[in-house]
Amino acid sequence: MSGELTPTHSAQGTSASFIEQVKQAQPALAPVAHPWLACFRAEGMERFAKAGLPTTRNEAWKFTNLRGLDKLSLSPAPDARSVPVDAIPTALEAAGPRLVFIGGQFRADLSRTQGLPDGVLLDALSAQMAADPQGLADRMEGLLARFPGADHPMRSLNAAFLADGALLHVPAGVKLEQPVELVFLAPAGVAAAWHPRLVVLVEDGAEATIVEHHAGQPGAAYLSNIAADVAVGTGARLHHYKIQREGTDAFHIATLNTHLADASTYDTFVLNLGARLARHEARQVLGGEKIEARVSGAYAIGGDQVSDITTLIDHAMPNCTSREVVKGVIDGKARGVFQGKIIVRPDAQKTDGYQLNRALLLSETSEINSKPELEIYADDVKCSHGATAGELDEDQMFYLRARGVPRDVARVMLIGAFLDEAMDEIIDEQVRAYFRAAAAAWMGTERA
C-alpha cells in the first residue's frame, strides 16, 4: 500500500546543478549530534538527490509544474532573531499558546507555551533537538513507522534540511481548551528556503485544535516547504486548520501524513489565498474503525497564482466516514488544481465517503483541473462524489441588482455564499469566522 500519491519519481527532470545547489546549501545548517536525526537528514538528502524535483511527467504532479522552483535560492534565511515583526496573525480573540517562526526559525520571544495542562509538550523542534534529541527522534521514528512507503521528493527535501518546526504532544485523555497556533512568517524581501517540520501526537482520548498560519509579502521568491506527521489516537479528536497567505512570489508546499486510530475524529480545513504556487498535499490513513475524517478546503486566487489541493483518504478499516468539500474561486489567469483520491480497501466495509469539488471561474482565462478518483475494493460501501465548474450565475446577479444591490456588492455576496458551503465544514466557530473574513478581505482586494 505504498506510494499511491507519488508514483516513482525520477531525477531526470531536475538539473544536476540544482541538486548540486541543494547539496551545497545543506552544510549551512547547524549540525545535529544525535545519530538518528543526523541520519534522517543524510537519508533525506540521498533520496532527494536520487528523485529530484517532481515533474509533470509524474501522474501526481501532472497539473502542477514546479518550474521556477529550481531557480530559487535554497540558502536558509539569515538569522531571524533580529527581524522586526509588527503583527502576528491570530484567529482567536483570547491570547492562547502559540509558536512563531520567522523564515523557518523559531522565535521564542514571540511565542507562548506557558499555562498548558500537565504533560502537554509544545515546543520548537530546534529547542527539542538541543534539550531532548532522543525524545524527538523517538517520536519522529514512531510516527514515520505509521506511513510505510510514503516517500515523497518534497518530504525528502524537507528531511534533508531538518532544522526547526513544531512539536505538539498531547498525552492520553488531556483536552486542550485553547487552540494552539503555529505561525510561519516570511521575512520581507528575503529570497531563501525553509523546511519546517510538524510533529503532532494526540494520544488516546485527547483533544486539540491547531491553527496554522503561513504568511508573507510579495516581492520575495522564497520557498516554504513544510512536512507534517500527525497521529490521532483511539477516541481522540484533532481539529487541524490552516490558512495560507504567502507572498505572491513565493512557493508554498506542504505535505502532510495523518494517521487516525479507532473512533478518532479528524477535522481539517485548508484555506489557500496566497503564494505564486501552493500545493497542499494531505494523506489521511484511516487505520481503525469508526473514524470520522473531515478533509475540506477552499481557495481564492487571481493573477498568475496556482493553488493545488491534493488529498488521499485511505479507508483501510470498516465502518468509517469521510467527508470532503473543496471549493475555489479563480480569477485572472490563475489555476486551481484539485486531486482527491479515495481508496476503500477490501476490509473497509460499510465505508461512507462523500466528496464534493466545485470551482467558480471569474474570468475567461482562469482554469481548474479537477481529478476526483475513487478506488473501491470493498462491496458494501456508500461513496459519492461530484465535481463542477461554473461562472457566477447571471440570473442571481440580475435578481440581486434588480433589488438595488450594486454589481460589485452582489458579486461579493455570491462569491461569499459560494465559499461558505466549504467554510461551513469548519467545526470551530472562531476559526470559521476568521477564515470567512480572510476570504472576504481577498474579495475586497480583488475588486479594487
Place this chain on the structure above:
Amino acid sequence: MSLIEIKNLHASVDGKAILKGVDLTIKAGEVHAIMGPNGAGKSTLSYVLAGREGYEITEGSVTFDGQDLLALEVEERAAAGLFLAFQYPVEIPGVTNATFLKEALNAIRKTRGESPLDAMQFLKLIRAKAKDLSMTDEMIKRAVNVGFSGGEKKRNEALQMAVLQPKLAILDETDSGLDIDALKIVAEGVNKLRGPERGMLVITHYQRLLDYIVPDVVHVLANGRIQKTGGKELALELEAKGYAEFGISDAAA
C-alpha cells in the same frame, strides 16, 4: 404627472424583434394591467424595463419619474423606485433572505440620501412586513427562495416590495403557480401598497388575478404592440372571447 412614459419602444432578442412599438403611460396612483397571449412580449417588456441584459432596444424611449430609464444600470433603476416582481423568483443558496433584503434596502436608502438601518431597526421592519404576508421568522432566515414553494416565492416577492416601497411595481405573471389561497394573500399584500404615490403594472395571461387586484386600465399586448386599451371590463371580455380578434388563436381560458 406621469410616473412612467413608454414611447414607441422596440426591442429585440438575438436579432428577433419582440416589442414593435409599445406606447404606455402610467400616472401615479394608477394600476394598469397588461394582458396578452403567450409570446406577445409581456415578459420581454418587464425585463426591458428592469434592465436585464440580452435585450437590444432598437427604437423608442422610456421616461421614469423624469429620468431616462434606459440609460440607468439595473441597480440604479431599483434605487429610482422601479420594482419587478419576478415570474420565476431566483434561488440564491448561501444568502439569507434577511441579508439580501438588508443589503438591498440600505443600498436604495443610500442613493436616496437616507442613513442605513441598523440590524435592530431592520429586523423590526422586516418582521412587521412579513407578518402581513403570513410569513414566519424561519422563512426570513432561510436562503433566498431556496426550498420555497411556488406560493412562498411569490409571497417573498411581495415582502421585498413591501420593504423596498417602490414607486412603480411591475408584477410579471404573479399568479402563475399559485393556488387560490396563496393568490389571495399575495393580492392582499399588493393591494396594501396601492396608494396615490404609487403606480403598478400587472402583467398576466389570465383574468383571475384581476379579480383580486382590480386595475384602473387594461391593455392588450399582442404581436409586440398595445392593441387595445380599456377599463377593467376589458379583462372580462378577453376572458370570454380570447385573443382571437388580435389574430391569435390562444384562448385565455
